[in-house]
Amino acid sequence: MHNLLSNLKIAVPDKIYVKDPESSALGKRIVQHSILLINEIGFDAFTFKKLGIKIGSNESSVYRYFENKHKLLLYLSSWYWAWIEYQMVLETHSIHDNKEKLVKAIEILCRTTKEDSKFSHINEVVLNSIIINENSKSFLTKEVDQENKDGYFVIYKRVVSRLRDIITETTPKYAFASSLASTIIEGSLHQHFLKDHFASMTDCNTDVQPSDFFINLTLNTLKI
Template sequence: MKNLLSNLKIAVPDKIYIKDPGSSALGKRIVEHSIILIDDIGFDAFTFKKLGALIGSNESSIYRYFESKHKLLLYLSSWYWAWLEYQLVIETHSVSDKKEKLEKAIEILTQTTKEDSNFSHIDEVILNRIIINENSKSFLTKEVDQENKDGYFIIYKRVVQRLRDMIEDVQPQYKYAASLASTVIEGSLHQHFLKDHFSSITDCKADVTPNHFFTNLVTNTLGS
């Protein structure tokens, strides 16, 4: 998988950015250090002015790539889901057994993130923390419906739809495949958050991962 991923370019919807940050050294530094800074101080406290100071660049240079910090968060979220989608497709492609394929997909979508050396300017482990803590802020806005029409969330929805299709392959009679798929993906983020911050209200611990929980949930729900 690593050899395949090394030849792939993560594609983010081009309406999200003004200039593709992956096309220049400055753009990659903006992405790299925005991940570090958001993880350090949180998205609410994050500003382009602080990011500019961190990378030694004018605030105006960042606006040449993104018109707002909201668009930057959308970029990071889309990149993350696209990166996860590549893993999902590649690692399940050769699995012929439908149940085994579904369980592998759940594992990929709910596991603890490991660093991927194929993308040197993005620390996927830190980005995963941002997605766990901040992802909902990318769509819990007044503009969500228009942004959805503009295709900002197309990659995220595609990941959900891929999992939905695998659920339907295992149990075609199950009526709520899309709801179950989105519950697994969003619920995994929530369970990871609870594990780290509210451990008394989740069963997910060091030896019980969100993957264990959601594999059990889906298997029992589908009766497979």
Template structure:
């Protein structure tokens, strides 16, 4: 199984880009620096003009890869979910115990993310900051149904489905597995946000990670004793 991941490449919906940014060094620089710039100034202030200045290129060159910054944001968030999905598969394929597998998936989807050297042009830590602060802007739009029909959120839903299936493996009779799974995934990002910005309305802090809350929420709901 490990050999299968040696040449692993993350793929996202090809409708999100005009030209695959993974196909050229310029495209990779666009992705790399869009993460750095969006993390630095936020999605609202982010423009292709500012990005092109950062990479010493032209605004037109950025538009050759992405139609607009909304699709770029969905591309980045899709890449993140694909990376999380990769981590889930990698770290659970040999786990036979259903409860242990469930806990492992919860930990992966709710942990604090650090940079992964496997993808040199992606700073996963900075991308994680974007997920915390900007992710909801990728789908809280009037176009969300059209975007969903185009499959833009398929990888995100696949991660939730893996968690849902792990929940059912532990408690097949539990009536709300999809709702619980989606609540955990969304709550994890929200608790990270509260931890950074609204300290008084979360119990997560420097010594209590959101992953601890998420595991407690699921295990208590399913009446499972932690391994």
């Protein structure tokens, strides 16, 4: 935990990229502008050719960092969940009351994202919007099992495991800690999506946040 807290560099599995985009100014520009462009036109319409035009570089330069746009989305998703994990560890490590720690963890996972000045080339607010709208496309593919074996989703799974462990510490006899943890995380993205696009299908709004719902759901489910 100490190492995670003291290291502000977000580490993404190296199999996802050809060349680490954090290693050069061009790589950081590719990440920065891919986030903005995907948010603007959507992942389906996004291409490396369009990105190349945005950054004033050849399409081939993007391929030096990422094999294809699916790998780029995997990179963005992994970076996001690693950033969330960092916040979970940072903001809960000194909390000793199990219930309080659980509530704080859910708040972190479900809250509305604010920009983090530590990473100037990444707009976390816009990236969060992409995760809400596009995250499932990173794993709803025919290759998901092989990519899972290759460790592409290790960070996301680690975030689920961290929340599962907090749930288990709070209520050791609860039999569905993993299912509840993954439901909270995926459900939060869905509630944010409904709040923005299908308001009649959720009770979340400007006053009621997804974190309010999932804290209530969790505490009532665990009977604590």
